[in-house]
Amino acid sequence: MAAAPDAASMLGTVPFFSNLDVKKRKSLVSQGKEMTFKAGDAVVREGSLGVGFYLILDGKAEVRKGERVLATLGRGQFFGEMSLIDELPRSADVIALSPTKCWALTSWAFAGLVKTNPEIALQMLKEMVKRLRAAQSSPTS
Numbered sequence: 001m002a003a004a005p006d007a008a009s010m011l012g013t014v015p016f017f018s019n020l021d022v023k024k025r026k027s028l029v030s031q032g033k034e035m036t037f038k039a040g041d042a043v044v045r046e047g048s049l050g051v052g053f054y055l056i057l058d059g060k061a062e063v064r065k066g067e068r069v070l071a072t073l074g075r076g077q078f079f080g081e082m083s084l085i086d087e088l089p090r091s092a093d094v095i096a097l098s099p100t101k102c103w104a105l106t107s108w109a110f111a112g113l114v115k116t117n118p119e120i121a122l123q124m125l126k127e128m129v130k131r132l133r134a135a136q137s138s139p140t141s
């Protein structure tokens with residue numbers, strides 16, 4: 001039977017982390033943990049206090065605010081960064097649409113990640129700007 005890929009090599013296939021060398025990725029992996037969710041599980045609840053940052057390794061999740069779907073996120077995309085950055089409650093629900101595997105980091109490990117890896121902070125800013133532009137152009141916003 002083929003061995004399951006370890007989390008460090010899985011993170012290497014995610015564009016967000018692919019620029020990091022193996023040593024950095026391994027040290028990063030040891031700071032987070034893999035979490036799995038069933039379809040329909042709420043990974044994040046609007047209004048709750050944020051303690052985790054999530055990167056989707058496999059599966060799909062929907063970002064919802066009440067009845068409104070703000071985005072569908074898949075492999076290699078992240079969520080949960082907003083509450084960790086501004087220390088305010090979660091801005092939306094994030095619900096798994098299928099069995100979903102995430103790599104999760106605590107708020108303090110997340111702070112260390114963005115402080116010590118400016119290229120990751122920049123990638124994250126780019127994605128956040130993309131989401132802001134999409135929200136601006138949404139007819140329901």
Ligand code: CMP
Pocket residue numbers: 044050063070071078079080081082083084089090091092093094131135
């Ligand atoms: P946070 O507020 O911590 O928890 C809910 C998460 O949903 C939020 O962080 C973002 O990661 C994500 N999110 C909120 N609004 C949007 C949006 N318009 N598009 C994509 N993702 C979003």
